Amino acid sequence: MPFIPNTDADRVAMLAAIGAKSVEELFDDIPAARRFPKLGLPAGLSELEVLREVEAMAARNVAASSCAWFLGAGAYNHFIPALVPALASRGEFLTAYTPYQPEVSQGTLQAIFEYQSMACALLGVDAATASHYDGATALAEAVLMAYNAAPSRNGIMIPAALHPEYKEVINTYFEAFPDTIVEYEGEPAEAAQSIDAGTCCFVAAYPDFEGRIHDLSGVAAAVHEAGALFVVLADPVMLGLFKSPGELGADIVAAEGQALGNSMNFGGPFLGMLGATQKLVRKLPGRIVGQAADHDGRRGFVLTLSAREQHIRREKAVSNICSNQGLTMLQTTMYLEALGKHGLKAVAELCWNKAHYASGLIGKLPGFAVAPGTFFKEFVVKTPRPAEEMAGTLERRGIVPGLPLSRYYPARTHELLVCVTEMNTKDQIDLLAKSLAEVAT
Amino acid sequence: MNLIPEPLAFELSSPGRIGTVLPECDVPATPLPAAMLRADLRLPEMDELTVVRHFTRLSQKNYSIDTQYYPLGSCTMKYNPKACEAAAAMPGWRNAHPLAGEEFTQGAMELIYRLQEDLRKIGGFKAVSLQPAAGAHGELAGVFMIRAYHIAHGHPQRVRMLIPDSAHGTNPASCAMAGLEVVTIPSDADGAVDLEALKAACDDRVAGIMITNPSTLGLFERNIEKIAKMVHDAGGLVYGDGANMNALTGILRPADVGIDVMHFNLHKTFSTPHGGGGPGVGMVGADATLADYLPGPIAARNGERYSMVTPKLSIGRMKAFHGNFGVLVRAYAYIRMLGEEGMRRLAESAVLNANYLRSLVDKAYPVKFPRRCMHEFVAMGDIAPGIHTLDIAKRLIDYGYHPPTIYFPLIVPEAIMVEPTETESKETLDAFAAVMLKIAEEAKTNPDLLHDAPHATPVGRLDEVAAARNPVLCYRG
Numbered sequence: 001m002p003f004i005p006n007t008d009a010d011r012v013a014m015l016a017a018i019g020a021k022s023v024e025e026l027f028d029d030i031p032a033a034r035r036f037p038k039l040g041l042p043a044g045l046s047e048l049e050v051l052r053e054v055e056a057m058a059a060r061n062v063a064a065s066s067c068a069w070f071l072g073a074g075a076y077n078h079f080i081p082a083l084v085p086a087l088a089s090r091g092e093f094l095t096a097y098t099p100y101q102p103e104v105s106q107g108t109l110q111a112i113f114e115y116q117s118m119a120c121a122l123l124g125v126d127a128a129t130a131s132h133y134d135g136a137t138a139l140a141e142a143v144l145m146a147y148n149a150a151p152s153r154n155g156i157m158i159p160a161a162l163h164p165e166y167k168e169v170i171n172t173y174f175e176a177f178p179d180t181i182v183e184y185e186g187e188p189a190e191a192a193q194s195i196d197a198g199t200c201c202f203v204a205a206y207p208d209f210e211g212r213i214h215d216l217s218g219v220a221a222a223v224h225e226a227g228a229l230f231v232v233l234a235d236p237v238m239l240g241l242f243k244s245p246g247e248l249g250a251d252i253v254a255a256e257g258q259a260l261g262n263s264m265n266f267g268g269p270f271l272g273m274l275g276a277t278q279k280l281v282r283k284l285p286g287r288i289v290g291q292a293a294d295h296d297g298r299r300g301f302v303l304t305l306s307a308r309e310q311h312i313r314r315e316k317a318v319s320n321i322c323s324n325q326g327l328t329m330l331q332t333t334m335y336l337e338a339l340g341k342h343g344l345k346a347v348a349e350l351c352w353n354k355a356h357y358a359s360g361l362i363g364k365l366p367g368f369a370v371a372p373g374t375f376f377k378e379f380v381v382k383t384p385r386p387a388e389e390m391a392g393t394l395e396r397r398g399i400v401p402g403l404p405l406s407r408y409y410p411a412r413t414h415e416l417l418v419c420v421t422e423m424n425t426k427d428q429i430d431l432l433a434k435s436l437a438e439v440a441t
Numbered sequence: 442m443n444l445i446p447e448p449l450a451f452e453l454s455s456p457g458r459i460g461t462v463l464p465e466c467d468v469p470a471t472p473l474p475a476a477m478l479r480a481d482l483r484l485p486e487m488d489e490l491t492v493v494r495h496f497t498r499l500s501q502k503n504y505s506i507d508t509q510y511y512p513l514g515s516c517t518m519k520y521n522p523k524a525c526e527a528a529a530a531m532p533g534w535r536n537a538h539p540l541a542g543e544e545f546t547q548g549a550m551e552l553i554y555r556l557q558e559d560l561r562k563i564g565g566f567k568a569v570s571l572q573p574a575a576g577a578h579g580e581l582a583g584v585f586m587i588r589a590y591h592i593a594h595g596h597p598q599r600v601r602m603l604i605p606d607s608a609h610g611t612n613p614a615s616c617a618m619a620g621l622e623v624v625t626i627p628s629d630a631d632g633a634v635d636l637e638a639l640k641a642a643c644d645d646r647v648a649g650i651m652i653t654n655p656s657t658l659g660l661f662e663r664n665i666e667k668i669a670k671m672v673h674d675a676g677g678l679v680y681g682d683g684a685n686m687n688a689l690t691g692i693l694r695p696a697d698v699g700i701d702v703m704h705f706n707l708h709k710t711f712s713t714p715h716g717g718g719g720p721g722v723g724m725v726g727a728d729a730t731l732a733d734y735l736p737g738p739i740a741a742r743n744g745e746r747y748s749m750v751t752p753k754l755s756i757g758r759m760k761a762f763h764g765n766f767g768v769l770v771r772a773y774a775y776i777r778m779l780g781e782e783g784m785r786r787l788a789e790s791a792v793l794n795a796n797y798l799r800s801l802v803d804k805a806y807p808v809k810f811p812r813r814c815m816h817e818f819v820a821m822g823d824i825a826p827g828i829h830t831l832d833i834a835k836r837l838i839d840y841g842y843h844p845p846t847i848y849f850p851l852i853v854p855e856a857i858m859v860e861p862t863e864t865e866s867k868e869t870l871d872a873f874a875a876v877m878l879k880i881a882e883e884a885k886t887n888p889d890l891l892h893d894a895p896h897a898t899p900v901g902r903l904d905e906v907a908a909a910r911n912p913v914l915c916y917r918g
Contacts, residue, residue, distance in 0.1 A: 001783060003522050004790050005866040011790075014797040014867060023789045026796060026813060027692055029661035034697045036785065039562045044780025047524040054774055058533025060548030065536045074761060075539050081461045083493055089526065091507025092500035095714045097516055097843075102905075103898040104442075104504035104838055108717035111499055114450050117915035121483040127914045130718065133574035136761040144618075165761040172736070172757035176588060176620030213477065243479045256761075266549045267539030267762025268574070269720035281912065287718065292908035298446070300900035304908045310577070310614035311849075315623045320614035323575035323708065326718025337450050337492050338460040341484040346463045349473075356471035374474060395542060403540055426467040 001044075064264065066398070068428040070358075072378050072419025073209070073403040074135070074163050075267055076259040078237070078347070079422055080331075081338045084261045088331045098287070098326070102302045108326070109301035112289040115333040122239045122336075123253040124246020125275030129286035131329040132272025132321065135256025136169040139203070139233050141285045141319060142252040142274060143170055146201030146229040147179065148318070149283060153200035153228070154179045157191065161208035162233070164408040188214050192222035201252075203231045206245060207238065210371065210417060211378030220249020229280075236260055236273065237351060238376045240344035252276045261335025262328045271328040282308060285319030350422035351377035354429060358420045361433035367440050378419045380405070384440045387416040393439045399432060443501035444899050451916045453495060454485035460492050502899050504843045506714070510869055512798075514817045514846035514858025515609070515657060517687045517709035519791075519865075522778065525712050525771035534770055539762035543748055549766065550747035554740035556773045560711075563776075563784065564683075564703060565694030566726035568752070570735040571707075571764045576684060578759055579704025579723020580615040580651070585756040586702055586727065586734040587649050587678045588619050593754065599676065603642050603650040605634050607658055607850045612651045612682060621648055628852055632658045632810035634668055643675035653682040654695070657850040658810055659795065659817035659858070661688075669699025678702065678730065686710040687862065688792055688816035691785025702727045712775035713768045722768040738763065790863035791816040794870060798861050801874035805881035809853045817860035819853050825884035830855040832891035833880055835902065839895050840876045 006014070011023060020026060027035055045053075064077045071077075088094070092107060099105030099112075112130045119128035132138040143156055156174075158167065160183040167183075174181065180198070184191035188204040195202055202223045207213045216232070223230040231252045232245035237259045239245075245253040257271030258264070276284055282305060290304035310317040336344065355377045363370040367384030383390055387404035394401050402418035420429065487495070504511065511518040537549050557569050573579040584602065591599040602616045605626045613623040624642050629635040634652070650672045654662040662668065669679045681695045681703030687710045689695070695703050707713060708721030715721075727735055736759045737751030749763065779787060792815050799808065799818040806820035822830030834844035834857070846858040861870055883890050895901065 001779070001786060003520055004783070004786055004863050006790055006794070006863075010867045011793060014793055018796045018800045020796070023793055026789075026792050027661075029663045029813065029815075030693050031666055031698060034693055036692060037565070037694050037697065039691060039694075039781055039784060041559060041562060041776065041781040041784060044783045045777055047522070047778065050774050050777045051524060051528060053777065054528040054552070054770065055531060055533075057548040057552050058531040060551070061533045061537040062541060062545040063532050063536035064538055065532060069538075071538055071540060073540050077536075077538070079463070081489075083489060085530075087493065087496040087500075090497070090500045092503045092505045093496075093717055094526075095506035095521070096503045096717045097511065097513055097518055097715045098718045101504075101834070101838070101844055102903050103835070103895050103900060104843060105502075105717075106447075106899045107499040107502035110447065110449070110502070111496070111717075113915070117449075117451065118484055120915040127912075133578060133720075133765075134760050134762075137574070137578075137759075163761070165758060168758040169760060172585065172759060173618075175585060175756065176618075215477070239479070240482060241473070241479065242477055247479065263535035263767075264538050265535055266537040266546065266766040268760070268765040269767050270761075281914070288912075288914060290908045291913035292903040292905060294901035294903050296901060298900050300903045302903050302905050302908050304905065304912055304914075306909070310610035312610070313614075314610045315613035315617040317610065317614045317617070320577045320581060320611050320618050321575070322577045322609075322611050323706075323715075323719040323721045325574075325720045327714075327716030328720060330717060334492070334496060337485055337487060337495070338489065339484075340454075340458070340460050340486045341482045342459065342486065343461045343463065344484060345482065350463060350466055352473065353466050353470050354468055357468035360471075374477070392542070395545070400538075400541065400545075407540070422463060429468065 068399045068431055070402045070418050070420060070432060071400045073417055075264045077264060077421055077423050078259045080261050083338055084331050084334045087334055088327060093330055099303060102300060106300060109289050111330055111333050113301045115329050116289060118336045119273055119275055122236055122244065123234065123255060123275045124244025125253050126278040127281045127284060128275035129284055129288055131324040131326065132274050132286055133325060134268065134270040134272045135254060136166040138254040138272030138274040139166055140170045140173040142231045142254045143201055143203065144173060145252060145283050146231055149229060150200040153198050155199035156181045156201055157184055157199060158203045159205050159208055160185045161210050162205050163209045188216060188219045192219045195223060195226035195228055199226060199228045201229045201231050206232050206234045207376050210380045211375040212373040213376055216248040235376065237348055240348035251280060257332050260332040262331050269325055269328050271325050271332055283318055286321050286324060347422050354424055355420035358418065358429045362436060365433065365437045377421055378417060381416045381418055383414045383416055386413045390439050394435050397435065399435050401432060401436065442898060443498050447498050449916055450485040450487065450495060451918060453487055453491055456486055458486040458488045460487050460489050509841055509843050510865060510873055511843040512845050512859045512861050513843060514860040515684060516846065517860060517862060519862035521712040521714045522775065525774045528774040529767045529770040547747055550740050550749060552773055553769060554742050554747055556769050557740055559776045560705060560724055561726065563690055564726045565696035567729045568732040568735055569724055569726040570737065570739045571722060571724050571769055572736045572759045573723035573725055574760055574765050575719060575721040576704055576706040576723045577611040577615060579725045580611055581618055582725045582736045582756065582759050583680050583702045583704055584615050584619040584621060586731050587680065588621065589734050589756050590678065590731060591648055598646055599648040601646045602648050605652065606852050607656050608651060608653055609657065609684060632660050633662055633664060636664060639668060639671060643671055645676060647675050647677040649678035649680055651680040651682060653684060655685045655688050655815035658819050659814040660810060660812065661815055665698045685816060688788055690788045692788045696728050702731045707768055707772040711772035713771045720765045720768055722765050787863050794861040794863060794865060798859060798870045798874060802877045805878050806857060817858060820857045821853065821855045822857045823855040824881055825888060828884045828888055828891060830857050835894040836880050836891045839897055842873060842876065
């Protein structure tokens, strides 16, 4: 076999060296009645045959690149410069392990350090981890961090307009603990007034699931006054332009970093970003890289603050996380360096301008209305007919107009969450508006 | 290895440099809310070639499977076929949105379904979920399932999880995240679970046992069926840590020996390169007792139509959307290429390679539990006065090898944990063993060679204590 090199002749020589008569004998410790079962898998195929089969399946998906694509809702269609996949697929990055041996892992370690530096700048935090599974688990870990920081408080306030799947993940993670998760409606600044002595953390989404950017000024003061921690879930592309959560007083910031250089991949692998203020650094879950020096004073990088982690502290660790999303983090590092400060701002401005152009057109259509409030690249449209029906019709014409909110909220039948990014041309946006009008009645 | 110091991106930055040009805006501009904007964003400014050279040079400061032998115990650092990368990179996958209508994503759902079926057969499970994103994430799902089962059956007092002292740190850490108490079970003189201690711990507060088989000592737990029965008789459930599944594909279906729930690390046994830390997939498989508790959604087939559904007693979602799908494509392609026969050949070769390599080095590096090993073995590195395992690991770097895992498992002093994997040839193992023996000689004749190692790397041994005491975690220049 091409990737199991030893031949039968090799096996004979190796068995002789270890003094065994057969390969089967090596498995004598396994209960005889259970050994060597028939699995019922088909016979192996050649690379050519397998790639053909996989390609046929892949072709049964509709790719965003082949449509006018306005669906986001947590997975975003953004441009990825060619250098990102070209460099990230280098075997030296791709086939290296977690950098536990720093002398032979400086490439990975320095890349993580650069990622952490840029994540700190974007999120406005003092320290960022080397990645989490996705935005949802990063947020769940952020909330757990706040929960564990205040043993006498078990109240958690989350926005009603948090991504429904993120809520589900928080619920899964908290199943075992006595907690009270309260969903608040409306503006975070108002909701923060109701924090009490039993609340450990207040979560704001920036923007929320429906695309609204809430004014977070004053929230941190109210949260801190009540003795709780302020957790913000942010869109990192928006942060190319807008104030960072840290600047707005957040203690812990989580984000989904997929939009920064990673494909949509049917929902994964994505990139959980997580950071916090200096005060909370030693409570952060997940790997962190720090600067170090060798005996000659040469600068290098190492995994650090390991006393937080499972391989050292076992059940007393702050989290069980071990493998993370190293490669997607690397792609994001490459993306951010390729775009630089001007490029990311330009992407954010394109999203803003195109989304507002789209909302202007759609808002003027008879029977449609755009939900009020400041938004960045996503907004909710009230539709004259059930949104799911309209979307179905448009999808058959090669236009994916957004997410019918009935997918998560069965009662909200006449609402569509529309996402516009730099990938959408003016022609596509005009076509979207025109087509929505055509299927309105 | 590239030994030339590489500046940080921030140090390569020059004001006004552009690495990527975006299209001109083709719609009228809308004024921005000035009060909500940031004043500055501290990202580097580099041209494209500078970025390309920067990362290319950084890559040359890594050891990797594509460049070096990487016998890292417990990590299954085997070669992952490039076809798996090609399969995962197809545009139909990369540009597939997780919330697109079901009829738009039939291909992705079919792939998930087929992979679920393959893995179900390999493990002997009733059902599997591909939601968890890593081994530890799969463990967490598994212990959540065990906890949910006991609560549903009116036994909320079952909160004690039994964990052998040779276990990975993720096992106890996962239990803590599920609100369970950890009871450590010692190993016996043979490196196996101490049955007397296990018996004493099996009371009506036991939630279950988490067992890694083969254990982290690289030994098959011969009493596995007895252990499962003892725990089951006490009302507990058996969790299997599949970190070492590379020894068992086509050799043993874990569910056949009493495992109720188990994770497989698809990124280890089923071929996804480790990527410098991830991503992975911690598939979780369950027998009939726990199948309804699996995290969802999972793929279901109805005739020729596929959909994603959540099991009726599911613990819920472990992450957003459908798991690390890109990793699933790689695993599917890999299993398809190996097939029934290849699965068994994989484990046979992994185990033969480990026993062969052990036989070449065990006279110089004693093995604490010297019975037949499975896919890896644990030797000891204090082979000469003043010489420690760390010195041997660092000296291997000088010879162009990535060191084995060291100082784990914790129950073996000065542990060196070697996992050759099935993708290495006899010649590679012979060459590596020769170097190991040479280093054993050097340890006696010229120990400073080991103490000062590595000699030919971009940096020498780094002061990790100072780095943790005064952490510098981002660029401050």
